[in-house]
Amino acid sequence: MSLITFKNVVKEYHMGEAVIKANDGVDFVIDEGQFVVIVGASGAGKTTVLNMLGGMDQPTRGKILVDGENIAAFNENQLTEYRRNDIGFVFQFYNLVMNLTALENVELATQISQKPLNPQDILERVGLEDRANNFPSQLSGGEQQRVAIARAIAKNPKLLLCDEPTGALDYQTGKAILQLLREMCDDYHMTVVVITHNLEIAKMADQVIRLKNGKVIDQYVNKIPLPVSQIEW
């Protein structure tokens, strides 16, 4: 069943006289429970797609249907509710609250959500049960990203959006994080969207959307997505 539909989505930025089309008529459909990779070079429009899908920005024109509702027409209050309840976000640089422990970071996210999962259980699921009382500064980059994933998942969102989640990590740690994201998708039947410039990562996806100059230039389904262990870059 389709969960997300982008219909002729345009996002323009006005810089003085010039108009920059960050997204220039983007169309795609994402099914519930899919692991989707949106790939493209720097400036292709990936972050713009993710920000609009996450309710952090709105298109200039077009429709963005999520679970049947056009979020492009939401007002501020509706967008706040949407971000709170339906979206989990994982960023390249983790964005943890540095003066809260790993567990407290996860708990904080669950406090604003309607149907959260148990923070301790999720920390255990990401392999950090022994580090629950550590502060982010006491954790490695890979461990901090695990906390960030736990925080996003614990909200029990409809959609997990990931912005270059391995961008700040070394090769092996990055692969472990991709593996964890894939498991989250499979275990929780969560729809996961990852944006990256790394085309190799596309091989692990159920569906790939390629962007160039603000347009979709290719969109395909991997009938047999590769296990993360078989991906190399």
Ligand SMILES: Nc1ncnc2c1ncn2[C@@H]1O[C@H](COP(=O)(O)OP(=O)(O)OP(=O)(O)O)[C@@H](O)[C@H]1O
């Ligand atoms: N707030 C803004 N104001 C003006 N132009 C913007 C703004 N945000 C994005 N753009 C422009 O829109 C285009 C697409 O940007 P976007 O950040 O979506 O690309 P990207 O594929 O995510 O790139 P990267 O991989 O470098 O993050 C770029 O040309 C960018 O300069």
